[in-house]
Amino acid sequence: MTQPRRRPGGRTARIRRDVLDAVLAELGEHGYDGLTMEAVAARAGVHRATVYRRWGDAGGLLADVLDAAGDDTWRPPDTGSLHSDLARLNQEIQDALTARPPITSALIVASFRSEQAERAQRRLWEDRYARCEIVVERAVRRGELPPRTKARPLLIAATAPVYHHLVLLRTPPDPDLPGQAARTAALAASAGAFTDPAPADHP
Numbered sequence: 097m098t099q100p101r102r103r104p105g106g107r108t109a110r111i112r113r114d115v116l117d118a119v120l121a122e123l124g125e126h127g128y129d130g131l132t133m134e135a136v137a138a139r140a141g142v143h144r145a146t147v148y149r150r151w152g153d154a155g156g157l158l159a160d161v162l163d164a165a166g167d168d169t170w171r172p173p174d175t176g177s178l179h180s181d182l183a184r185l186n187q188e189i190q191d192a193l194t195a196r197p198p199i200t201s202a203l204i205v206a207s208f209r210s211e212q213a214e215r216a217q218r219r220l221w222e223d224r225y226a227r228c229e230i231v232v233e234r235a236v237r238r239g240e241l242p243p244r245t246k247a248r249p250l251l252i253a254a255t256a257p258v259y260h261h262l263v264l265l266r267t268p269p270d271p272d273l274p275g276q277a278a279r280t281a282a283l284a285a286s287a288g289a290f291t292d293p294a295p296a297d298h299p
Contacts, residue, residue: 131154159215162203178241182281185231201263232245245288245292
């Protein structure tokens with residue numbers, strides 16, 4: 097089993113927290129192009145040499161922000177219904193993408209500009225999808241979905257419309273979209289759209 101990452105405590109932990117909070121504030125106000133090591137250091141109240149020594153550049157700062165997000169205790173909704181779980185999940189995503197300042201959207205944009213941020217973004221998405229697999233497993237146990245339903249493709253199908261509309265098309269948030277996308281994915285899944293074929297019988 098992989099050992100959990102150990103984070104330093106005391107003054108080092110305080111500096112990290114202050115610096116990462118400063119990164120989020122700067123990113124929300126100025127975007128990726130306006131993110132500088134000097135501005136982060138000044139906002140965090142630490143010497144810029146400390147920031148350069150520990151994080152190297154803006155990509156290192158963004159990667160640590162994203163990795164820190166994966167250290168939380170977040171869990172997906174558990175409403176007793178697949179459709180409701182997916183709708184709640186989509187609503188959380190929509191709320192994050194439309195929040196002001198636009199931290200989540202800015203981090204996604206930054207992941208296309210920095211290799212370190214891209215790798216960290218992928219780690220965070222992997223973590224979130226892994227945590228959400230229980231939503232599909234519960235639905236299978238309740239009989240809402242066929243056995244051997246594949247969790248990852250279903251979760252991607254349910255959440256993708258929210259990202260597509262808000263991040264790619266940049267359309268105004270639609271209050272009905274989270275539920276509609278969830279309903280479409282749940283209906284397709286119940287019909288077997290995300291089910292592995294049954295293993296072939298051997299003579």
